[in-house]
Structures are given as structure tokens and as C-alpha cells.
Amino acid sequence: MARIIFDLDGTLIDSAPDIQGIANALMTEDGLAPFTLDQVRDFIGNGVVVFVxxxxxxxAIPDAAHDKLLKRFVTRYHSATTLTEIYPxxxxxxxxxxxxxxxxxICTNKPIGPTKAVLKHLSLNIYFETIIGGDSLPVSKPDPAPLLAAFGALGEGPAIYVGDSEVDAQTATRAKVPFLLFTEGYRKVPVDELPHTQAFDHFSKLPDLVATLLVETT
Incomplete structure (x- = not known):
């Protein structure tokens, strides 16, 4: 049997509306213009520090305001679950x-606290034996260390990574593992510009893709 690690935001869940809610609440408090949902999706991928x-x-918010803005963002992040939906x-x-x-x-760049909170809220936590967040290690994706740590926690067996973005594709390449690309997430470039083993547009196709990949690699 395989070890299968999933990205979270844009792969298993569409969390952009909740993240937009946090960002726009902060902008409103500071008297600044809100962000569109497309802008927020474009910001997602490299973790909360890069998002901020x-x-x-x-x-045009000054560098000196970063730490305070980041703290305000993270404080709200743990309870930002009500608008998030699981992909079909x-x-x-x-x-x-x-x-x-x-x-x-799970291997995500989302902080571990909000990751566990949203998985529990959606009752998805029961499926995962290990969860690595963006702050679980000193480095985050696309560094391969978090992904390799997640695989290591699952023991032995063929490794497969499932994600949706440029960050995920780069992480899989660096970790030298097969990458299954979910095409309906937050990627910013065409599918054919991302290195991947197979692509799929609906999760009903994933179990058969995994089965086929295991036959081809054994």
C-alpha cells in the first residue's frame, strides 16, 4: 500500500473565502481597500508570512508594520472555518x-493550528495519520523537508504527493516523488507548465489514478 500526502488549501479544501474574510477585516480596520477573491487566491501558497x-x-503597507499585521492575521486564522468548503x-x-x-x-504551508482547526471543523481529521503544517519545521514548502518528514511519519511504501499549485509541483520535484495535480485549485499557470505525473479535475478520479500509478511503478 502507498503513503499518500496531500496539500490542503486549494487541494482538499477551498479556504480562500475565509482567508479573504480575515484579510479584508484587517484592511477595514486600517482604512484600506479590500481584496478580491482572485487576489486572495493569488496570495495563497507560500504560507502566512508570505501572504501578509x-x-x-x-x-503599500510599510515593512515596519509586518509583525503586528502578521500577529493580527494569525489570531483570526484559528477560527476562520465557516466559509471553507471541501472540494467535491x-x-x-x-x-x-x-x-x-x-x-x-497532510503537508501544508498553512500554520499547524489553523490546519488542525479546519480539518476538525470539516471532520476530515479522521483520515490522516500525520499532519505537517507550515510552522512544524524551520522550513516550509517548496523545501522538500516537510514533505519528506510527512512521508517518514507514515513508515514504508510507495510515496505519492497530491497538490494543486506551483509550490506543490516544485516540492514534489525536489523530493523526487510522483505528483498528482488537482487542476481546480489555486495554480497560477497552465497545467502543462507544471511538472506532474498525472492531472485530475475531480476527486472521484483519484483512487483509480493511485491504483494505476502503483501498478506502473511496481
Whole structure:
């Protein structure tokens, strides 16, 4: 059986509306213009520190305000779950993979606290044996260390990474593991510009992709 690690935001869940809510609440408090949902999706991917940097750049907020803005953002992040939705077919795919005996885990750049909070809120936490957040290690994706740590926590077996973005593709390449690309997430470039083993647009297709990949690699 395989070890399958998933990215979270833009892969299993569409959390952009909740993240937009945090960002715009902070902008309103500071008398600045709100962000569109497309802008927020464009900011997501490299973790909360980079997200706040991109917010500041878009609104010409001084560097000196970074730490305070980051703290305000993170304070709200733990409870930002009510607008987040699971992508269609995710729960059924996770159940099928779990039933088939695969070991499942999460490797995300989202901080570990908000990660665990949203997984519990959506009742997805029951499927994952290990969860690595953006602040679980001194480095985050696209450094391969968090992904390799997640695989290591699942023991032995073929490794497969499932994600949606440029960061995920780069991480998989650096970790030298097969990458299954979910095409309906937060990627910013065309599918054919991202290195991937296979691509899919609905999670109902994932269990068969995993089965086929395992046959091809054994």
C-alpha cells in the first residue's frame, strides 16, 4: 500500500473565502481597500508570512508594520472555518483510499493550528495519520523537508504527493516523488507548465489514478 500526502488549501479544501474574510477585516480596520477573491487566491501558497507580505505590497503597507499585521492575521486564522468548503468528491476519495489500506497525511504551508482547526471543523481529521503544517519545521514548502518528514511519519511504501499549485509541483520535484495535480485549485499557470505525473479535475478520479500509478511503478 502507498503513503499518500496531500496539500490542503486549494487541494482538499477551498479556504480562500475565509482567508479573504480575515484579510479584508484587517484592511477595514486600517482604512484600506479590500481584496478580491482572485487576489486572495493569488496570495495563497507560500504560507502566512508570505501572504501578509503580499498584502502589504498590494496596499503599500510599510515593512515596519509586518509583525503586528502578521500577529493580527494569525489570531483570526484559528477560527476562520465557516466559509471553507471541501472540494467535491474529496471525502469519498479519502474514504476509498483509507479503506484500500493506504496511509494518508497532510503537508501544508498553512500554520499547524489553523490546519488542525479546519480539518476538525470539516471532520476530515479522521483520515490522516500525520499532519505537517507550515510552522512544524524551520522550513516550509517548496523545501522538500516537510514533505519528506510527512512521508517518514507514515513508515514504508510507495510515496505519492497530491497538490494543486506551483509550490506543490516544485516540492514534489525536489523530493523526487510522483505528483498528482488537482487542476481546480489555486495554480497560477497552465497545467502543462507544471511538472506532474498525472492531472485530475475531480476527486472521484483519484483512487483509480493511485491504483494505476502503483501498478506502473511496481
Amino acid at each position: 507580505q503580499k498584502m502589504r505590497a498590494a496596499r 468528491g474529496v471525502r469519498e476519495a479519502l474514504q476509498a483510499l483509507d479503506t484500500a489500506g493506504h496511509a494518508l497525511g
